[in-house]
Amino acid sequence: MSIEVVPLAPGDYAQWDSYMSDKRASIYYDTRWIDLIQQVFGQTCHHLVAKQRGEIIGGLPMVQLKSLLFGNFMVSMPYFNYGGLVASSKESASQLLSAGCKLSRDLGCKHFELRFDQPIDASLTERKDKVTMLLDLPPNADELWHAIGSKRRAQVKRPIREGVTFTTGGVELLDDFYAVFAHNMRDLGTPVYSKRFFKEILTRFEDESFLAIVHLNDEAVGAGFLIGRQGRLEIPWASTLRKTNRIGVNMFLYWNILKTAIEKEFKVFDFGRSSKDAGTLKFKRQWGAKEKQLYWYYDLPQGQPLPDLNPASGKYNTAISVWQKLPVSLTKICGPLIVKNLP
Numbered sequence: 001m002s003i004e005v006v007p008l009a010p011g012d013y014a015q016w017d018s019y020m021s022d023k024r025a026s027i028y029y030d031t032r033w034i035d036l037i038q039q040v041f042g043q044t045c046h047h048l049v050a051k052q053r054g055e056i057i058g059g060l061p062m063v064q065l066k067s068l069l070f071g072n073f074m075v076s077m078p079y080f081n082y083g084g085l086v087a088s089s090k091e092s093a094s095q096l097l098s099a100g101c102k103l104s105r106d107l108g109c110k111h112f113e114l115r116f117d118q119p120i121d122a123s124l125t126e127r128k129d130k131v132t133m134l135l136d137l138p139p140n141a142d143e144l145w146h147a148i149g150s151k152r153r154a155q156v157k158r159p160i161r162e163g164v165t166f167t168t169g170g171v172e173l174l175d176d177f178y179a180v181f182a183h184n185m186r187d188l189g190t191p192v193y194s195k196r197f198f199k200e201i202l203t204r205f206e207d208e209s210f211l212a213i214v215h216l217n218d219e220a221v222g223a224g225f226l227i228g229r230q231g232r233l234e235i236p237w238a239s240t241l242r243k244t245n246r247i248g249v250n251m252f253l254y255w256n257i258l259k260t261a262i263e264k265e266f267k268v269f270d271f272g273r274s275s276k277d278a279g280t281l282k283f284k285r286q287w288g289a290k291e292k293q294l295y296w297y298y299d300l301p302q303g304q305p306l307p308d309l310n311p312a313s314g315k316y317n318t319a320i321s322v323w324q325k326l327p328v329s330l331t332k333i334c335g336p337l338i339v340k341n342l343p
Protein backbone atom coordinates (compact mmCIF):
# COMPACT_ATOMS: atom_id res chain seq x y z
CA MET A 1 0.00 0.00 0.00
CA SER A 2 1.21 3.50 -0.77
CA ILE A 3 2.44 5.82 1.97
CA GLU A 4 1.27 9.41 2.17
CA VAL A 5 3.09 12.15 4.08
CA VAL A 6 0.86 15.02 5.18
CA PRO A 7 0.85 17.82 7.75
CA LEU A 8 -0.17 16.65 11.21
CA ALA A 9 -3.76 17.77 11.86
CA PRO A 10 -5.32 18.27 15.32
CA GLY A 11 -7.64 15.35 14.61
CA ASP A 12 -4.60 13.06 14.48
CA TYR A 13 -3.02 14.26 17.74
CA ALA A 14 -4.37 11.37 19.84
CA GLN A 15 -3.19 8.76 17.35
CA TRP A 16 0.22 10.51 17.02
CA ASP A 17 0.70 10.51 20.81
CA SER A 18 -0.30 6.85 21.04
CA TYR A 19 2.08 5.93 18.23
CA MET A 20 5.00 7.83 19.77
CA SER A 21 4.30 6.23 23.15
CA ASP A 22 4.32 2.77 21.58
CA LYS A 23 7.65 3.62 19.94
CA ARG A 24 8.99 4.85 23.31
CA ALA A 25 9.84 8.18 21.69
CA SER A 26 11.05 11.10 23.78
CA ILE A 27 8.51 13.23 25.62
CA TYR A 28 9.36 16.04 23.19
CA TYR A 29 7.26 14.31 20.52
CA ASP A 30 4.14 14.87 22.61
CA THR A 31 1.64 17.08 20.76
CA ARG A 32 1.23 19.33 23.80
CA TRP A 33 4.52 20.96 22.83
CA ILE A 34 3.00 22.22 19.58
CA ASP A 35 0.63 24.67 21.25
CA LEU A 36 3.17 25.48 23.95
CA ILE A 37 5.90 26.42 21.46
CA GLN A 38 3.54 28.45 19.29
CA GLN A 39 2.05 30.34 22.23
CA VAL A 40 5.20 30.95 24.29
CA PHE A 41 7.76 31.49 21.53
CA GLY A 42 5.57 32.57 18.63
CA GLN A 43 7.28 30.06 16.35
CA THR A 44 5.45 27.87 13.84
CA CYS A 45 5.29 24.07 14.04
CA HIS A 46 5.18 22.08 10.80
CA HIS A 47 4.92 18.48 12.04
CA LEU A 48 4.61 15.86 9.31
CA VAL A 49 2.97 12.45 9.60
CA ALA A 50 3.33 9.34 7.45
CA LYS A 51 0.15 7.31 6.98
CA GLN A 52 -0.78 4.01 5.42
CA ARG A 53 -4.41 2.94 5.18
CA GLY A 54 -5.21 5.85 7.48
CA GLU A 55 -2.89 4.62 10.23
CA ILE A 56 0.14 6.59 11.41
CA ILE A 57 3.39 4.79 10.62
CA GLY A 58 5.80 7.64 11.28
CA GLY A 59 6.17 11.24 12.31
CA LEU A 60 8.58 14.14 12.03
CA PRO A 61 8.24 17.12 14.42
CA MET A 62 9.45 20.37 12.85
CA VAL A 63 9.64 23.92 14.19
CA GLN A 64 10.49 26.94 12.06
CA LEU A 65 12.55 29.64 13.79
CA LYS A 66 12.45 32.95 11.99
CA SER A 67 13.99 36.26 13.06
CA LEU A 68 15.85 39.24 11.63
CA LEU A 69 18.80 38.59 13.94
CA PHE A 70 19.41 34.88 13.32
CA GLY A 71 17.57 34.19 10.08
CA ASN A 72 15.10 31.54 8.96
CA PHE A 73 15.77 27.87 9.72
CA MET A 74 14.03 24.63 10.70
CA VAL A 75 14.84 22.42 13.69
CA SER A 76 13.63 19.08 14.99
CA MET A 77 13.42 19.85 17.90
CA PRO A 78 14.62 23.27 19.05
CA TYR A 79 15.03 24.16 22.75
CA PHE A 80 15.38 20.45 23.66
CA ASN A 81 17.94 17.67 23.30
CA TYR A 82 16.03 15.23 21.13
CA GLY A 83 14.11 15.25 17.88
CA GLY A 84 14.23 13.83 14.39
CA LEU A 85 11.85 11.40 12.78
CA VAL A 86 10.30 8.24 14.20
CA ALA A 87 9.08 5.65 11.70
CA SER A 88 7.97 2.06 11.40
CA SER A 89 9.91 1.27 8.22
CA LYS A 90 12.81 2.48 6.10
CA GLU A 91 10.37 3.52 3.40
CA SER A 92 8.26 5.69 5.70
CA ALA A 93 11.42 7.17 7.24
CA SER A 94 12.80 8.02 3.81
CA GLN A 95 9.59 9.65 2.67
CA LEU A 96 9.26 11.67 5.88
CA LEU A 97 12.84 12.92 5.60
CA SER A 98 12.43 13.86 1.95
CA ALA A 99 9.17 15.68 2.64
CA GLY A 100 10.65 17.48 5.63
CA CYS A 101 13.69 18.70 3.69
CA LYS A 102 11.49 19.82 0.81
CA LEU A 103 9.13 21.71 3.12
CA SER A 104 12.07 23.41 4.82
CA ARG A 105 13.43 24.61 1.48
CA ASP A 106 9.99 25.66 0.24
CA LEU A 107 9.65 27.85 3.34
CA GLY A 108 12.95 29.55 2.54
CA CYS A 109 14.86 28.05 5.47
CA LYS A 110 18.63 28.34 5.16
CA HIS A 111 19.08 24.95 6.85
CA PHE A 112 17.18 22.10 8.50
CA GLU A 113 18.65 20.60 11.69
CA LEU A 114 17.55 17.20 13.03
CA ARG A 115 18.63 16.05 16.50
CA PHE A 116 18.85 12.26 16.75
CA ASP A 117 20.21 10.05 19.52
CA GLN A 118 21.14 7.35 17.01
CA PRO A 119 22.64 7.36 13.49
CA ILE A 120 20.42 7.33 10.43
CA ASP A 121 21.07 6.34 6.85
CA ALA A 122 20.74 9.65 5.03
CA SER A 123 22.76 11.78 2.64
CA LEU A 124 22.87 14.72 5.06
CA THR A 125 25.74 16.58 6.68
CA GLU A 126 26.45 14.99 10.07
CA ARG A 127 27.75 16.47 13.34
CA LYS A 128 29.02 14.27 16.18
CA ASP A 129 30.48 16.79 18.60
CA LYS A 130 27.75 16.35 21.22
CA VAL A 131 26.91 13.58 23.65
CA THR A 132 24.33 13.01 26.32
CA MET A 133 25.29 11.54 29.70
CA LEU A 134 23.19 8.69 31.05
CA LEU A 135 23.30 6.98 34.42
CA ASP A 136 21.67 3.60 35.02
CA LEU A 137 20.09 4.00 38.44
CA PRO A 138 20.45 1.26 41.07
CA PRO A 139 17.37 -0.06 42.91
CA ASN A 140 18.13 1.93 46.05
CA ALA A 141 19.92 5.14 47.02
CA ASP A 142 22.29 3.36 49.44
CA GLU A 143 23.83 1.50 46.52
CA LEU A 144 24.44 4.74 44.62
CA TRP A 145 25.76 6.42 47.79
CA HIS A 146 28.38 3.69 48.09
CA ALA A 147 29.20 3.76 44.35
CA ILE A 148 30.01 7.49 44.15
CA GLY A 149 32.96 7.09 46.53
CA SER A 150 34.16 8.83 49.66
CA LYS A 151 35.26 12.05 47.95
CA ARG A 152 31.82 12.67 46.46
CA ARG A 153 30.10 11.72 49.72
CA ALA A 154 32.19 14.30 51.57
CA GLN A 155 31.31 16.94 48.96
CA VAL A 156 27.60 16.19 49.37
CA LYS A 157 27.87 16.45 53.16
CA ARG A 158 29.81 19.74 53.13
CA PRO A 159 26.85 22.09 52.47
CA ILE A 160 24.71 20.24 55.01
CA ARG A 161 26.91 21.70 57.73
CA GLU A 162 25.92 25.15 56.43
CA GLY A 163 22.22 24.38 56.94
CA VAL A 164 21.02 23.76 53.38
CA THR A 165 17.68 22.07 52.72
CA PHE A 166 16.25 20.28 49.68
CA THR A 167 12.67 20.23 48.48
CA THR A 168 10.72 19.21 45.39
CA GLY A 169 7.42 20.44 44.03
CA GLY A 170 5.60 22.01 41.14
CA VAL A 171 4.50 25.45 40.10
CA GLU A 172 4.53 26.68 43.71
CA LEU A 173 8.36 26.56 43.56
CA LEU A 174 8.64 28.35 40.21
CA ASP A 175 9.65 31.73 41.66
CA ASP A 176 12.53 30.09 43.53
CA PHE A 177 13.63 28.14 40.45
CA TYR A 178 13.49 31.16 38.18
CA ALA A 179 15.36 33.43 40.60
CA VAL A 180 18.32 31.04 40.61
CA PHE A 181 18.10 30.14 36.92
CA ALA A 182 17.89 33.74 35.65
CA HIS A 183 20.76 34.85 37.88
CA ASN A 184 22.98 32.01 36.72
CA MET A 185 22.16 32.55 33.05
CA ARG A 186 23.11 36.22 33.43
CA ASP A 187 26.43 35.19 34.99
CA LEU A 188 27.06 32.83 32.06
CA GLY A 189 26.21 35.54 29.54
CA THR A 190 23.28 33.55 28.17
CA PRO A 191 19.78 34.92 27.44
CA VAL A 192 17.19 33.40 29.77
CA TYR A 193 13.88 31.76 28.87
CA SER A 194 10.73 33.42 30.14
CA LYS A 195 9.19 32.28 33.40
CA ARG A 196 6.04 31.57 31.42
CA PHE A 197 7.85 28.87 29.45
CA PHE A 198 8.56 26.87 32.59
CA LYS A 199 5.11 27.51 34.03
CA GLU A 200 3.48 26.16 30.88
CA ILE A 201 5.56 22.97 31.06
CA LEU A 202 4.76 22.43 34.73
CA THR A 203 1.07 23.02 34.03
CA ARG A 204 0.68 21.01 30.83
CA PHE A 205 2.95 18.17 31.96
CA GLU A 206 1.96 18.24 35.61
CA ASP A 207 2.47 14.50 36.11
CA GLU A 208 5.78 14.35 34.26
CA SER A 209 7.69 17.42 35.44
CA PHE A 210 8.77 18.86 38.77
CA LEU A 211 11.24 21.28 40.35
CA ALA A 212 14.03 20.63 42.83
CA ILE A 213 15.23 23.51 45.01
CA VAL A 214 18.07 23.95 47.50
CA HIS A 215 17.62 26.66 50.12
CA LEU A 216 20.26 28.27 52.31
CA ASN A 217 19.09 30.67 55.02
CA ASP A 218 15.64 30.82 53.38
CA GLU A 219 17.16 31.82 50.01
CA ALA A 220 16.95 29.60 46.93
CA VAL A 221 20.56 28.92 45.88
CA GLY A 222 20.24 25.81 43.70
CA ALA A 223 17.54 24.66 41.30
CA GLY A 224 16.78 21.89 38.82
CA PHE A 225 13.96 21.35 36.35
CA LEU A 226 13.10 17.67 35.87
CA ILE A 227 11.11 15.96 33.13
CA GLY A 228 10.42 12.23 33.24
CA ARG A 229 8.69 9.61 31.15
CA GLN A 230 8.92 5.85 30.59
CA GLY A 231 11.47 5.22 33.31
CA ARG A 232 13.86 8.00 32.27
CA LEU A 233 14.30 11.27 34.19
CA GLU A 234 16.01 14.19 32.46
CA ILE A 235 17.36 17.43 33.87
CA PRO A 236 17.31 19.87 30.94
CA TRP A 237 17.91 22.94 33.15
CA ALA A 238 19.85 23.31 36.39
CA SER A 239 21.61 26.19 38.11
CA THR A 240 23.30 27.20 41.33
CA LEU A 241 24.36 30.65 42.53
CA ARG A 242 28.07 31.22 42.14
CA LYS A 243 28.40 32.58 45.64
CA THR A 244 27.61 29.10 46.98
CA ASN A 245 30.14 27.25 44.83
CA ARG A 246 32.63 27.23 47.69
CA ILE A 247 30.41 24.97 49.77
CA GLY A 248 29.39 22.67 46.91
CA VAL A 249 25.66 23.31 46.65
CA ASN A 250 25.66 21.74 43.17
CA MET A 251 26.83 18.40 44.63
CA PHE A 252 24.10 18.48 47.27
CA LEU A 253 21.51 19.39 44.62
CA TYR A 254 22.43 16.58 42.24
CA TRP A 255 22.75 13.93 44.93
CA ASN A 256 19.28 14.68 46.20
CA ILE A 257 17.85 14.75 42.68
CA LEU A 258 19.38 11.33 41.97
CA LYS A 259 18.04 10.03 45.28
CA THR A 260 14.59 11.36 44.37
CA ALA A 261 14.81 9.73 40.93
CA ILE A 262 15.48 6.36 42.56
CA GLU A 263 12.63 6.85 45.03
CA LYS A 264 10.31 7.63 42.12
CA GLU A 265 11.46 4.35 40.52
CA PHE A 266 13.12 5.84 37.45
CA LYS A 267 15.61 3.48 35.83
CA VAL A 268 17.82 5.97 33.96
CA PHE A 269 18.92 9.51 34.76
CA ASP A 270 19.70 11.78 31.81
CA PHE A 271 22.18 14.51 32.75
CA GLY A 272 21.58 16.25 29.42
CA ARG A 273 23.78 16.99 26.46
CA SER A 274 27.29 18.40 26.47
CA SER A 275 29.86 19.21 23.85
CA LYS A 276 32.65 16.66 23.91
CA ASP A 277 35.18 19.28 25.04
CA ALA A 278 32.92 20.81 27.72
CA GLY A 279 33.99 20.99 31.35
CA THR A 280 30.57 19.77 32.43
CA LEU A 281 31.43 16.24 31.25
CA LYS A 282 33.77 15.72 34.20
CA PHE A 283 31.03 16.72 36.63
CA LYS A 284 28.58 14.27 35.08
CA ARG A 285 31.09 11.42 34.87
CA GLN A 286 31.82 11.57 38.59
CA TRP A 287 28.31 10.28 39.29
CA GLY A 288 28.94 7.26 37.08
CA ALA A 289 27.20 8.58 33.96
CA LYS A 290 28.29 7.21 30.59
CA GLU A 291 28.50 9.03 27.29
CA LYS A 292 25.96 8.33 24.55
CA GLN A 293 26.75 9.78 21.15
CA LEU A 294 24.27 12.24 19.68
CA TYR A 295 23.86 12.62 15.94
CA TRP A 296 22.79 15.95 14.49
CA TYR A 297 22.04 16.06 10.77
CA TYR A 298 21.69 19.05 8.45
CA ASP A 299 20.05 19.64 5.12
CA LEU A 300 22.13 22.49 3.68
CA PRO A 301 22.36 24.28 0.34
CA GLN A 302 25.30 23.10 -1.77
CA GLY A 303 28.58 24.37 -0.31
CA GLN A 304 27.04 26.06 2.73
CA PRO A 305 28.97 25.49 5.98
CA LEU A 306 27.37 24.18 9.15
CA PRO A 307 25.44 26.85 11.06
CA ASP A 308 27.31 28.42 13.96
CA LEU A 309 25.01 29.57 16.75
CA ASN A 310 27.24 28.15 19.49
CA PRO A 311 28.27 30.80 22.07
CA ALA A 312 31.47 28.82 22.73
CA SER A 313 32.69 29.45 19.18
CA GLY A 314 34.10 32.87 20.10
CA LYS A 315 32.06 34.97 17.67
CA TYR A 316 29.70 36.02 20.47
CA ASN A 317 32.36 36.87 23.09
CA THR A 318 31.62 40.60 23.06
CA ALA A 319 27.87 40.08 23.39
CA ILE A 320 28.42 37.61 26.23
CA SER A 321 30.68 40.05 28.07
CA VAL A 322 28.10 42.83 27.78
CA TRP A 323 25.27 40.52 28.89
CA GLN A 324 27.16 39.51 32.03
CA LYS A 325 27.21 43.13 33.15
CA LEU A 326 23.46 43.70 32.81
CA PRO A 327 21.12 43.75 35.83
CA VAL A 328 19.32 40.40 36.20
CA SER A 329 15.99 42.23 36.11
CA LEU A 330 16.80 43.56 32.62
CA THR A 331 17.92 40.15 31.32
CA LYS A 332 14.54 38.72 32.36
CA ILE A 333 12.88 41.23 30.01
CA CYS A 334 15.30 41.08 27.07
CA GLY A 335 16.39 37.46 27.32
CA PRO A 336 13.12 35.80 26.24
CA LEU A 337 12.96 38.02 23.15
CA ILE A 338 16.35 36.72 22.02
CA VAL A 339 16.39 33.10 23.16
CA LYS A 340 13.11 32.20 21.45
CA ASN A 341 15.02 32.49 18.17
CA LEU A 342 17.89 30.22 19.29
CA PRO A 343 17.59 26.46 18.87
